[in-house]
Amino acid sequence: MPSPWQLNLQGAVTEVAAYIRWFSDWLNVIIFAITIFVLGLLLYVAWRFNEKANPTPSKTTHNALLEVAWTIVPVLILVVIAIPSFRLLKLQLEIPQADITMKVTGKQWYWSYEYAQEGGAFGFDSLMLDEKQRGEAIASKAITEAEAPRLLAVDNEAVVPVGKVVRVQVTAADVIHKFTVPSFGIKIDAIPGRLNETWFKADREGIFYGQCSFICGQNHAYMPIAFRVVSEERYTAWLAESKQKFARAGGAADKVAVAGE
Numbered sequence: 001m002p003s004p005w006q007l008n009l010q011g012a013v014t015e016v017a018a019y020i021r022w023f024s025d026w027l028n029v030i031i032f033a034i035t036i037f038v039l040g041l042l043l044y045v046a047w048r049f050n051e052k053a054n055p056t057p058s059k060t061t062h063n064a065l066l067e068v069a070w071t072i073v074p075v076l077i078l079v080v081i082a083i084p085s086f087r088l089l090k091l092q093l094e095i096p097q098a099d100i101t102m103k104v105t106g107k108q109w110y111w112s113y114e115y116a117q118e119g120g121a122f123g124f125d126s127l128m129l130d131e132k133q134r135g136e137a138i139a140s141k142a143i144t145e146a147e148a149p150r151l152l153a154v155d156n157e158a159v160v161p162v163g164k165v166v167r168v169q170v171t172a173a174d175v176i177h178k179f180t181v182p183s184f185g186i187k188i189d190a191i192p193g194r195l196n197e198t199w200f201k202a203d204r205e206g207i208f209y210g211q212c213s214f215i216c217g218q219n220h221a222y223m224p225i226a227f228r229v230v231s232e233e234r235y236t237a238w239l240a241e242s243k244q245k246f247a248r249a250g251g252a253a254d255k256v257a258v259a260g261e
Contacts, residue, residue, distance in 0.1 A: 001149055001209040010182040013208055013229070014200045017185030019088050026084065030077065092185070095199045098167035100160060106170070106177030106190035106212065109219035113158050117239060122246040128222050129153045152209045157226040159242075161235035162205050170196045175217060181210030181225055189214070202229040 002010065012018040047053075103114040103123075114123035129137060134153055137143050143153070160166050170179045170190045177190040184200040202208070210225035230238065 001152055012185065013183040013202050013204060014185050016091055016200065017183055019091060020185045023084055023088055027081065030081065095167055095197060096165050098199065099164040101167045101169065103169045104179055106172040106179065108174050108217050109223040111223060111225060122243050124156045124246045126154045126156045126158065126226065128224050129155055147207055151222065152224045152226065154224055154226045157207070157228040159228045159230060159235060159238045160202065161232045162202055162229050165199060165201045167197060167199050170198065176214055177212045177216050178214035179225065180213040181208060181227060183208040187213065205229045205231065
């Protein structure tokens with residue numbers, strides 16, 4: 001999650017997020033070099049061609065070599081940027097064989113998760129804990145204070161195993177939302193009537209947060225995303241418990257009306 005006075009991107013937990021971070025740093029190097037070059041050029045021109053140094057102004061109309069240079073060099077810079085950019089797009093858009101598939105539905109103003117697993121599907125809603133709920137959870141030691149950051153802690157976290165490919169199918173039930181988890185390098189529109197897909201494979205355990213990043217209404221700022229990445233053993237145990245806790249005879253949607261009240 002974000003930290004006070006943070007300047008860089010959030011720590012990468014997936015291959016995609018690590019590539020995004022590297023690409024961002026690489027772009028900053030290019031931007032910094034161009035900025036320094038242009039600034040130096042402006043200072044040189046202001047010093048070399050000012051009125052005092054050139055009482056008789058030049059009447060040069062063009063310079064073929066210079067015009068070729070300022071056409072070719074930007075093209076080469078764009079190529080240097082484009083190649084890793086295309087590689088990143090390929091990495092993001094080519095979804096590998098998934099170990100787990102989950103469906104995420106954005107709603108005003110919370111997220112619903114559905115797991116399709118052998119032995120039965122189940123689903124649940126994930127709502128932000130308000131300050132009272134957060135305080136009670138910490139006091140009861142259900143969660144630690146570090147695991148319950150303000151405006152990010154939720155009542156039901158999405159749980160996935162470490163080192164497994166998770167395919168995420170994203171849609172919305174009402175208005176457009178955007179499902180964003182910076183540490184996973186995923187950011188995808190949740191659009192009513194449309195199913196978008198993305199993926200991630202977390203390389204370490206922990207809790208990782210995201211938020212809706214598309215203004216979707218009054219409580220847009222209060223629909224966080226929380227993923228808990230655990231070991232394979234803990235994930236198996238969580239699955240068994242969750243199938244009992246969340247499964248409904250009519251499917252995963254039965255809990256929506258209750259949680260939305």
